[in-house]
Amino acid sequence: xxxxxxxxxxxxxxxxxxxxxxxxxxxxxxxxxxxxxxxxxxxxxxxxxxxxxxxxxxxxxxxxxxxxxxxxxxxxxxxxxxxxxxxxxxxxxxxxxxxxxxxxxxxxxxxxxxxxxxxxxxxxxxxxxxxxxxxxxxxxxxxxxxxxxxxxxxxxxxxxxxxxxxxxxxxxxxxxxxxxxxxxxxxxxxxxxxxxxxxxxxxxxxxxxxxxxxxxxxxxxxxxxxxxxxxxxxxxxxxxxxxxxxxxxxxxxxxxxxxxxxxxxxxxxxxx
Amino acid sequence: xxxxxxxxxxxxxxxxxxxxxxxxxxxxxxxxxxxxxxxxxxxxxxxxxxxxxxxxxxxxxxxxxxxxxxxxxxxxxxxxxxxxxxxxxxxxxxxxxxxxxxxxxxxxxxxxxxxxxxxxxxxxxxxxxxxxxxxxxxxxxxxxxxxxxxxxxxxxxxxxxxxxxxxxxxxxxxxxxxxxxxxxxxxxxxxxxxxxxxxxxxxxxxxxxxxxxxxxxxxxxxxxxxxxxxxxxxxxxxxxxxxxxxxxxxxxxxxxxxxxxxxxxxxxxxxxxxxxxxxxxxxxxxxxxxxxxxxxxxxxxxxxxxxxxxxxxxxxxxxxxxxxxxxxxxxxxxxxxxxxxxxx
Ligand SMILES: Nc1ncnc2c1ncn2[C@@H]1O[C@H](COP(=O)(O)OP(=O)(O)O)[C@@H](O)[C@H]1O
Ligand SMILES: [Mg+2]
Numbered sequence: 001x002x003x004x005x006x007x008x009x010x011x012x013x014x015x016x017x018x019x020x021x022x023x024x025x026x027x028x029x030x031x032x033x034x035x036x037x038x039x040x041x042x043x044x045x046x047x048x049x050x051x052x053x054x055x056x057x058x059x060x061x062x063x064x065x066x067x068x069x070x071x072x073x074x075x076x077x078x079x080x081x082x083x084x085x086x087x088x089x090x091x092x093x094x095x096x097x098x099x100x101x102x103x104x105x106x107x108x109x110x111x112x113x114x115x116x117x118x119x120x121x122x123x124x125x126x127x128x129x130x131x132x133x134x135x136x137x138x139x140x141x142x143x144x145x146x147x148x149x150x151x152x153x154x155x156x157x158x159x160x161x162x163x164x165x166x167x168x169x170x171x172x173x174x175x176x177x178x179x180x181x182x183x184x185x186x187x188x189x190x191x192x193x194x195x196x197x198x199x200x201x202x203x204x205x206x207x208x209x210x211x212x213x214x215x216x217x218x219x220x221x222x223x224x225x226x227x228x229x230x231x232x233x234x235x236x237x238x239x240x241x242x243x244x245x246x247x248x249x250x251x252x253x254x255x256x257x258x259x260x261x262x263x264x265x266x267x268x269x270x271x272x
Numbered sequence: 273x274x275x276x277x278x279x280x281x282x283x284x285x286x287x288x289x290x291x292x293x294x295x296x297x298x299x300x301x302x303x304x305x306x307x308x309x310x311x312x313x314x315x316x317x318x319x320x321x322x323x324x325x326x327x328x329x330x331x332x333x334x335x336x337x338x339x340x341x342x343x344x345x346x347x348x349x350x351x352x353x354x355x356x357x358x359x360x361x362x363x364x365x366x367x368x369x370x371x372x373x374x375x376x377x378x379x380x381x382x383x384x385x386x387x388x389x390x391x392x393x394x395x396x397x398x399x400x401x402x403x404x405x406x407x408x409x410x411x412x413x414x415x416x417x418x419x420x421x422x423x424x425x426x427x428x429x430x431x432x433x434x435x436x437x438x439x440x441x442x443x444x445x446x447x448x449x450x451x452x453x454x455x456x457x458x459x460x461x462x463x464x465x466x467x468x469x470x471x472x473x474x475x476x477x478x479x480x481x482x483x484x485x486x487x488x489x490x491x492x493x494x495x496x497x498x499x500x501x502x503x504x505x506x507x508x509x510x511x512x513x514x515x516x517x518x519x520x521x522x523x524x525x526x527x528x529x530x531x532x533x534x535x536x537x538x539x540x541x542x543x544x545x546x547x548x549x550x551x552x553x554x555x556x557x558x559x560x561x562x563x564x565x566x567x568x569x570x571x572x573x574x575x576x577x578x579x580x581x582x583x584x585x586x587x588x589x590x591x592x593x594x595x596x597x598x599x600x601x602x603x604x605x606x607x608x609x610x611x612x613x614x615x616x
């Protein structure tokens with residue numbers, strides 16, 4: 001049991017190392033990963049300014065831009081990465097190793113976290129400075145709690161989708177691409193999700209990021225009316241449920257897909 | 273005795289992709305499952321270097337994938353170190369590793385050393401131990417100069433050496449090598465073979481299952497060889513026994529001055545089983561590869577040649593090769609053409 005744990009911890013660090021080293025060796029990534037997403041946030045902020053929208057909307061956009069970084073890290077640097085690993089032939093080497101598949105995924109996410117944190121911080125700092133956003137945090141403790149819970153739920157969702165990437169590869173890749181923009185829209189990255197209407201908001205909150213973002217907005221702009229979805233307490237409760245649910249489902253799905261792949265012969269590339 | 277590897281009536285079939293299957297069914301064609309392995313029974317002893325020799329599509333990779341827990345058997349059983357691959361895959365994984373020819377694993381941004389270290393971590397090897405093992409193998413395989421090169425800059429040969437080390441660094445009890453010298457230069461292939469042969473001798477518990485479609489590789493390296501074709505094991509024995517039992521043992525190569533007639537100088541001789549003529553116009557000679565029904569026939573062959581005015585320039589008795597055995601058994605050669613990369 002103990003050796004099992006150390007082996008898995010070593011595996012996490014081993015896989016994370018690639019990302020950490022990669023970020024250092026190819027600093028040009030920083031530009032693509034930090035500068036480009038900044039532009040997206042800024043253009044929304046400028047549009048809101050131009051439309052004469054309430055000033056807190058600009059603040060929302062900046063905070064959302066920072067959170068997008070974490071979401072993208074999990075979806076693209078972890079879940080979709082399984083597709084590339086399969087194409088390159090790494091996936092089968094991960095699968096024959098005596099470790100949990102979750103350790104590999106965790107390694108990817110942890111390795112990407114370094115870059116993501118830089119990116120989120122820069123977006124937050126530059127956005128705040130350029131647009132003169134002011135924050136009024138009601139509770140740092142709650143804010144941290146909401147952030148951690150959101151990450152937990154999103155990570156579960158990421159693992160769930162990586163099980164799809166593991167088996168379906170290219171098809172899953174296209175689907176994820178297809179859903180990228182609708183997800184940004186539905187989670188209310190760039191506006192309070194209530195704007196989607198009651199029903200729309202309910203549906204969108206199935207994506208844990210929606211709830212997390214809404215709660216973060218409430219906590220971080222506590223002075224201004226924000227048109228919340230639910231109370232922070234309710235949202236946190238829902239996030240706990242989502243975290244447990246998604247992680248449990250992901251575990252099952254990973255096991256199920258691996259087994260299906262071992263039966264059908266789709267786990268590995270045929271020609272090898 | 274506990275076998276290192278044992279399969280019992282192992283069978284593996286593949287279905288068409290669901291979409292294609294639906295389509296074909298709609299069109300009305302029957303789609304039988306593709307049989308990759310048909311009732312395979314092999315046993316490998318601890319300490320053995322066991323070869324699977326067969327042409328492309330024979331089912332070699334399928335067998336290795338089943339043994340390394342990437343594929344489930346469709347029927348029958350496969351045991352590795354006594355553990356059923358279907359029932360306890362994690363138990364199997366702790367004991368094995370695998371290297372394939374032409375593998376492109378790892379990440380271009382890491383160096384050779386880093387790549388080997390990374391993969392060692394998936395087996396829980398402490399960093400210090402991993403580095404020590406890697407250094408020893410890097411030196412042994414003459415990879416020192418490239419050890420700190422990014423893997424994206426490696427040549428095919430260097431890359432395959434790295435892959436080999438990658439598979440050995442976890443110090444597995446049982447190692448699967450799927451065409452490990454595929455596409456390598458003669459020199460590098462030889463280094464890799466020597467490395468594997470030495471590794472297995474270092475420890476009596478170590479076992480290697482190697483697939484290949486290079487005859488000479490199977491012949492020179494393996495303790496025992498299973499000849500596999502179309503998912504069936506046709507024979508399984510030591511290379512020497514296979515040659516003795518399956519290859520004709522009276523093979524001569526005779527050189528005569530260029531023989532311009534289409535009809536062989538040895539036609540209609542009951543003692544001659546077959547003759548292959550190869551003309552070397554540039555040397556003004558013809559090589560005859562003669563297989564005799566019996567040892568004593570060689571005298572009448574030289575008599576006949578003399579009568580026909582084909583003076584014998586040289587005559588060599590050939591050792592029967594594994595290729596002769598394979599041809600005799602399978603009825604066709606290996607489709608790889610002249611892909612041999614200089615075993616021996
Ligand atoms: N994942 C798969 N899906 C469908 N058919 C497969 C798959 N893997 C192998 N096959 C088929 O099984 C047969 C054996 O293949 P393989 O084991 O790769 O042979 P070898 O390694 O000896 O060249 C081939 O006809 C191949 O097309
Ligand atoms: Mg093969």
